[in-house]
Amino acid sequence: MKRFPKIVLLLMSVILMILPVVFGLMLYLETKGAINDSFLDSKKSKSSLRDKPVDPSLDHVSVLFLGVDDSNSRRKGGQKANQSRTDAMIYTTFNRDKKQIRMVSIPRDTLSYIPAVKYYDKITHAHAIDGPKGSMESVESTLNVPVDYYARINMEAFVEVVDELGGIEYDVPFNLDEPNTEDKGRIKVKKGKHNLSGDEALAVVRSRKQDSDLERGKRQMQMIKAIIKKAQKTNSINKLDDLVKIVGKNAKHNLSFEDIQTLATSYSSSIVTIKTEQVTGTDANFNGSYFFNPDLENLVKLSNKLRKDLDLPKTNKKQFMNYLMTQTYGDLMPYIEVTKKSLKQGNGQINKSDSADTVEPAIEPDSQESVQQPSEQPSVQQPEPSAEVPQEAPSQEVPQQAQGNEAQSGIPNEQQPSIETY
Template identity: 40%
Template sequence: MKNKTLKIILWTLAFVLLLGIGTAAGYAAYVTDQVRQTATESHEELDRGEKSEKRVEVVNPADDHTSVLFVGIDDSQKRSNDANGNRNALSDALVLATFNDDNKTVKMLSIPRDSYTYIPEVGYKDKITHAHAFGGIDSTVETVERMLDVPVDYYVRLNFNSFTEIVDSMGGIQYDVPFDISEKNSRDMHGAIELDEGYQTLNGEEALALARTRKYDSDLARGQRQMELIQEIVRQSMTTSTINNIGDILQSIEDNLSTNLAFDQMIAFKEYFFQKEGLSFDKMQLDGEGTYINNVWYFDVESDSLDETKDQLRTHLGLDSLQDDDDEINSFAEDDDENDSM
């Protein structure tokens, strides 16, 4: 099954629904109780504990700049690397979101699944998607932290296969399809999804096909399309009709979600969602190109793009930029040179 990248949509759904639905004023108390129960049953701490090694202390989403790693996986037996389906799944989607508490802005970075980077769990460079197969969510978080030189405070992991269930539980989503498409469905049936260009209601299978297709435009355009789909899902998840389907939605999430966010931490993000203009975010991508190393295809991230991305994320999290650190080191070196010459 060639499910390459769903990219940004999968895990964001769980996060948006858990953070938003139960926190809006005026909704019935039982909705919040349902969300609380789902959050409790989906809670799973990292082996490292609450705090990233790149933090001095634990951050609180209510008061601090915070980062959340969204991880989309497909842990079906067919996608597993052993005959019994026992090995950890690959991560089909990785997105790091940073939340700035001062101005309530959000940045979202899509990390290409084939990015060639060092994986601490095994001690060598490989595709970043393999980090989850090697050591689960703990290995994935550690690898992303090392690659981007920023703390990953929290994670949200959602099973790839739940995407269609969640969209269907919402009653579908309204979206302006940019072109006619003919695509496989989630069971790899060719031509099962036929869509005409234009504004329409998409069910789960149709939304998934539109998010995954790579035949009709560039990877860059596809990334933009996926971001737009997320924004529509976020907006439409806050409607009354979605709330009426809360039971089905939460059941889809509960069966397929794990996160180290506690319920109180989740609802601390509500101010990002209920601003006057609604949730919006700065979309970020890493530049690079495909390359073969030892006859294996990888995405080789450009060093300048990676450095610039690191600095943007660190600045958004209120951390010192790497450039500032380099300048400080260089100034110390210059001082030492001056002392040596005296």
């Protein structure tokens, strides 16, 4: 059985966040046949934001990592994997020249355009509507960057991995009372330092009742570091052989064995910098449902960092659908059907021959998605579309300029990659 360098396991453990160690094991432990068993080709063969398909052996590439709320109990209840919501979305770039990996955490309730249904909704619903393809297209719409590949894993795998590692040391920020993996009991953990079991660790990274979607993203990033710390121990690595079977039944992706092998060998050096970022924004309510409204300036800034990683031209806010939507309606509005005709690139004018009707959502919010949020958060109102908006021509794309405030890549020791958090 071919074994990839230890650093690859650590890197992929970081990248996959609450998808973490399992997919890394696929790189570290599995044979070609086992990897191919978890291969599930997406309908999306090439990003519409790419001129041609990418080759990881030659190009800088991106991978969207998806953690879904799929479990054995939910499958018994009739839920299919492609109908599950995403609890974690990590958009990741791999830059071959810099030996750099950048991860962007996208809050699950981010208000995002879903091309499959032609309206804005929570980005977590994109996967339930159209599977991995739906998530890939929604992330492209939100960040204005291509998604080349995806990897999806369910929460049962995360639980089993943490348990196999012997638990994860973590300082829980508040008292927890969350459903367990099977939705048949409660996970209760008191505030303070604990060695968390898999179920307890999952409750920490999924909970958002005590604070917010944004804070949950921060906890997920903290959990990354805790998993790295535990996975670095030789004894932990030796325990992982039994987890090979978990990958085959719980992970799906559209990376070929050759793609994975290329990524593993390209980023096997200890001189690898890992940068973490997060989509920021504000809380909002629409008809009693909570949404996370992303900040456009933050999206543009993130997009240009990611586009620079991928050696793509610089973008500007006028090239984002969110900009066109706000120019037309004053804000991002869920459940309004919008098309290329109703939101024209460059001026956002409404074509009066198109109606802008509110539609019934394909996915109804569940009880956890309608939790009470802080009393001061704004309420999103349904405005009348304006007849005219400023008619500004989109700026020409220019080569990406160096980011002036980028942190410098350090050279980590042989056991741990450099991690920079923004």
